[in-house]
Amino acid sequence: MRVAMVSAAARAGRVNEDFAGAVPMAAVLVDGAGIPGAGALCRHGVVWYAARLGGSLLSLLAVRPDTGLRTLLAQAIGQVTDDHRDTCDVAARLSPSAAVAVLRVSGGRADYLVLGDATVVLDRAAGTPLVVNDSREVVISRSYLPALAAAGADTDEYRRVLADLRSHRNEPGGFWVAKDDPRAADEALTGSCPVAELTSAALLSNGAARIVDEFALAGWPEIVAGLASNGPAAIIHRVRQAEASRAATADDATIVHCTELGGR
Numbered sequence: 001m002r003v004a005m006v007s008a009a010a011r012a013g014r015v016n017e018d019f020a021g022a023v024p025m026a027a028v029l030v031d032g033a034g035i036p037g038a039g040a041l042c043r044h045g046v047v048w049y050a051a052r053l054g055g056s057l058l059s060l061l062a063v064r065p066d067t068g069l070r071t072l073l074a075q076a077i078g079q080v081t082d083d084h085r086d087t088c089d090v091a092a093r094l095s096p097s098a099a100v101a102v103l104r105v106s107g108g109r110a111d112y113l114v115l116g117d118a119t120v121v122l123d124r125a126a127g128t129p130l131v132v133n134d135s136r137e138v139v140i141s142r143s144y145l146p147a148l149a150a151a152g153a154d155t156d157e158y159r160r161v162l163a164d165l166r167s168h169r170n171e172p173g174g175f176w177v178a179k180d181d182p183r184a185a186d187e188a189l190t191g192s193c194p195v196a197e198l199t200s201a202a203l204l205s206n207g208a209a210r211i212v213d214e215f216a217l218a219g220w221p222e223i224v225a226g227l228a229s230n231g232p233a234a235i236i237h238r239v240r241q242a243e244a245s246r247a248a249t250a251d252d253a254t255i256v257h258c259t260e261l262g263g264r
Contacts, residue, residue, distance in 0.1 A: 001105055001261055003027055006232040007254035008240075010207070017046045018205050018254040019054035026061040026104040027256045029203040030054040031118055033177070034096045042088040042095045049096035052080045053178055057102065065106050069113040073100060073178065074185035081180045090180040093166050097179040099134075100188070101203040105261050110195050115188035116177040117206040119213075123199045123224045131220050133209070134189055137175035140168050201258045202227055207251030208239055215242045227257045 001024065009016035017032035032050030034042075042049070056076040064072060081090050089095055099116025112120045114132050122130040144165045151157035168174030176187035202224070211217050217238070218226075226235055232255035243250045 001025055001027075001263065002259045004231055004257045004259075005255070006236055008236050008252070010250040010252050015047055016252050016254075017050055018207070018252045019050040020203070020254050020256050021054050021058050022256070022258075023058050023062040025065070025106055026058070026102065027203060027258055028054050028057050028061070029101040029118055029205060029254055029256050030057075030178075031099040031116065031205040031207070031252070031254070032096060033098060034094070041092045042084065042090070044084055044088065044096070046096045046098075049080065050098050052083060053077065053098055053100070056080055057100070061102070061104060065104070069102055069104065069111055069190055070185045070188050073102070073113060073115065073188060074182035077178050077180070077185060078182040081182070085180075093163075093169070095180065097169070097177045099206065100178050101256075103201050103203060103256075103258055105195055105258075108195050108262075109192045110198055110201065110261060111190070111192045112201075113188050113190045115185065116175070119204045119206070119209040121202045121204065121220055121224060122193065123201065123228075124193075124197055125199050126197070129220045129224050130193070132189055132191065133213070134175070137169075137177075138213075140175055141165060195261045198261055199259075200224070200228065201261065202232075203254075203256040203258075205252060205254040207253035208232075208236060208255050210251070211235065211239045211242060215239075215246070215248075217242055227255070228259075232257050 003022040005020045019030040030050045032046040034046035056079045060072045099118040101118035102113040104111045119133040
C-alpha cells in the first residue's frame with residue numbers, strides 16, 4: 001500500500017491537533033478536540049492525546065493484524081487513558097477527545113472504522129465512492145446553532161448552551177468520540193470490502209471534508225478524482241480558499257490518501 005499524507009494547521013502559529021500515520025498495511029487519522037484553557041484538567045493537552053492515541057493504534061494494528069478494529073481502538077483508548085489517569089482528570093467533559101478513522105488492508109479485504117466526525121472514502125472501480133462518516137454529532141449540534149448564535153460568543157449563556165451540547169457526548173442517544181472510556185469504540189462505524197473492488201481510499205478530518213459536507217463546493221467523486229490527479233495538498237488548498245472566501249473559521253485539515261491497496 002502506498003500512502004500520501006498532508007496535514008495543515010488551521011493557521012500559521014497554531015499547533016495542529018490532527019495526527020496521521022501509517023504502517024505497511026494500515027493507516028490512521030486522529031482529529032483531536034479540546035477546549036482552550038482546560039490545562040487544569042489535563043496537563044498534556046489535545047496534541048499529546050491525539051498523537052498518543054494514534055501511535056498506540058498504529059502499534060496495535062502492526063502486531064495484531066487479525067483483531068477487529070473496534071477491539072484495537074478500545075485497547076488504544078485504554079492505553080492512553082492509563083498513561084495519564086494518575087495526573088489528569090480524564091473523565092472531565094472538557095478533557096481531550098478525538099475523532100478516529102482507520103483503514104486496514106489484509107487478506108484481500110479492506111477494513112475501515114470511523115468514530116466521530118472523520119470520514120473514510122473508498123474509491124470503487126465500478127460505481128460511486130463509498131463514503132463512511134458519522135453524522136451523529138453534526139445532527140445533534142445543528143439543533144443548538146440558533147441558541148449559540150443568539151447568545152453571542154464568550155457569554156455565560158453561550159457557555160451554558162455549549163455545555164448542554166457537550167452533555168450528549170459519549171452518552172446513549174448522543175454522539176461518540178475517543179476519550180477516556182474504551183467502550184466508546186463499540187459505537188464506531190465499521191465495515192469491509194474486497195480490495196479487488198477498490199482503486200484507492202482516503203481518510204479525512206472534518207476540517208478537510210468540509211469542502212463537501214459544509215461548503216458543498218465539490219462532490220465525493222470529484223474529490224476522489226482530485227486526489228488521484230493532484231494529491232491531497234491540492235484539496236486542502238481548495239479548503240483554505242473556501243474558508244477565506246466565506247470568512248469561515250479555519251480548522252486543522254488532514255488527508256491520508258492510500259493507493260496500490262493490493263500491493264500492485
